[in-house]
Amino acid sequence: MSDAPPREESWRTATRLVRGGIERSQFDETSEALYLTSGYVYGSAEEAQRAFKGEDKRYIYSRYANPTVTMFETRLAMLEGAEVCVATASGMAAVFAALASQLKAGDRVVASRALFGSCHYIISELLPCYGIETVLVDGTDLDQWKAALGQRTHCVFLETPSNPALEIIDLKAVCDLSHDAGACVIVDNVFATPILQKPFLFGADIVMYSATKHIDGQGRTLGGAILTNDLDFVDTYLTPFMRHTGPSLSPFNAWVLLKGLETLELRVRQHCVNSRDVAEFLSARNDVGRVLYPALPSHPQHELAMAQMSDGGNLVSFDIEGGREGAFRFLNALELIDISNNLGDAKSLITHPATTTHQRLEPEERARMGITDGLVRLSVGLEDPDDVKEDLDRALAAAKA
Ligand SMILES: *Cc1c(COP(=O)(O)O)cnc(C)c1O
Numbered sequence: 154m155s156d157a158p159p160r161e162e163s164w165r166t167a168t169r170l171v172r173g174g175i176e177r178s179q180f181d182e183t184s185e186a187l188y189l190t191s192g193y194v195y196g197s198a199e200e201a202q203r204a205f206k207g208e209d210k211r212y213i214y215s216r217y218a219n220p221t222v223t224m225f226e227t228r229l230a231m232l233e234g235a236e237v238c239v240a241t242a243s244g245m246a247a248v249f250a251a252l253a254s255q256l257k258a259g260d261r262v263v264a265s266r267a268l269f270g271s272c273h274y275i276i277s278e279l280l281p282c283y284g285i286e287t288v289l290v291d292g293t294d295l296d297q298w299k300a301a302l303g304q305r306t307h308c309v310f311l312e313t314p315s316n317p318a319l320e321i322i323d324l325k326a327v328c329d330l331s332h333d334a335g336a337c338v339i340v341d342n343v344f345a346t347p348i349l350q351k352p353f354l355f356g357a358d359i360v361m362y363s364a365t366k367h368i369d370g371q372g373r374t375l376g377g378a379i380l381t382n383d384l385d386f387v388d389t390y391l392t393p394f395m396r397h398t399g400p401s402l403s404p405f406n407a408w409v410l411l412k413g414l415e416t417l418e419l420r421v422r423q424h425c426v427n428s429r430d431v432a433e434f435l436s437a438r439n440d441v442g443r444v445l446y447p448a449l450p451s452h453p454q455h456e457l458a459m460a461q462m463s464d465g466g467n468l469v470s471f472d473i474e475g476g477r478e479g480a481f482r483f484l485n486a487l488e489l490i491d492i493s494n495n496l497g498d499a500k501s502l503i504t505h506p507a508t509t510t511h512q513r514l515e516p517e518e519r520a521r522m523g524i525t526d527g528l529v530r531l532s533v534g535l536e537d538p539d540d541v542k543e544d545l546d547r548a549l550a551a552a553k554a
Contacts, residue, residue, distance in 0.1 A: 174227030187408040225407040235380035244363020246400035247377030254394035258284030260307040265292025267315035270510045292322040302334040312341040317506040317530035318523035319445045321454040328356030348421040366497030374406040424467035428533040442472030476526040486551035489544040501534035
């Protein structure tokens with residue numbers, strides 16, 4: 154081993170995921186250390202005073218920062234190519250902190266309508282209670298973005314591919330329009346994962362994740378992250394908001410997520426192979442309606458999807474004949490695939506959005522989001538795809554009976 158400093162900047166993705174951010178303790182452990190501590194001790198009263206004045210950069214309290222959480226943040230920032238990563242207790246904590254830290258009464262937010270259920274709640278119900286004007290647009294229609302962004306706007310929030318109809322939003326075009334309106338663009342990149350899509354390359358100002366999904370990917374823990382290169386935003390808004398409102402990630406969960414990052418690229422690549430196989434299998438059947446998968450040429454925005462993403466991801470949405478009853482018969486006949494609203498997991502999981510994740514919405518709003526009564530959203534796991542297809546085949550036959 155040479156004494157030269159590690160050349161982390163030149164590391165390729167797989168290396169960043171395995172080694173990024175490691176800070177070894179005096180015990181020289183191989184694996185990342187888990188610092189389950191809420192507080193830290195000071196050698197003297199003067200040292201404590203200096204820490205609180207910000208003169209010494211050190212750990213003060215785990216609501217502010219924790220060494221295991223810092224390792225996770227550094228590793229994810231290296232993967233994304235961002236200056237700063239702030240970890241949060243869940244994906245929703247990341248969404249809320251990214252918005253609430255910088256918005257005030259009288260501000261304006263424009264968002265695409267096709268959002269994860271809880272994001273939809275924050276934007277369409279919660280923010281207006283605080284005097285923030287929010288406008289929802291059809292994210293696939295650039296004319297609607299243009300009209301909504303014709304006046305000064307503070308934040309733009311969007312998700313691409315969207316949940317559950319897998320709509321694709323033109324990141325470059327929307328970022329350009331948003332910046333002309335003075336807005337900070339926040340991209341929820343959960344469905345694409347940090348492996349398949351890099352929103353900063355298209356102009357995004359903030360990228361956020363639910364680490365609960367592919368980053369853990371094994372159904373163990375909740376977590377989230379906010380990434381950005383805007384240091385003013387971090388210093389002026391995000392850091393004080395995080396410190397004083399407390400949506401911090403627990404060190405234990407950060408440790409689980411660090412181990413998740415080590416295998417993220419491998420898992421996501423295999424998820425994509427399996428998902429394409431399953432999507433092609435479903436498309437070839439005449440007893441399945443629409444099949445939505447961004448990497449299939451039949452996806453209405455296939456070209457845009459492939460210009461922004463390096464592969465299709467692991468979500469496949471499709472219409473079951475017979476509406477809600479048909480979809481329920483189909484779900485109940487599955488033997489391998491579990492009924493669950495989680496996604497990005499090693500286990501294949503399926504959900505019926507109209508009666509679960511999106512049941513709170515009015516039927517008209519669901520229709521605008523492409524959520525029919527027969528639509529199911531499958532998160533293809535890491536089982537042998539032949540077993541997944543056999544299960545789908547059996548359940549589709551049973552659903553007709
Ligand atoms: C799951 C999810 C969230 C919320 O994340 P949690 O970790 O469950 O709080 C936000 N956006 C998208 C797209 C998600 O899939």
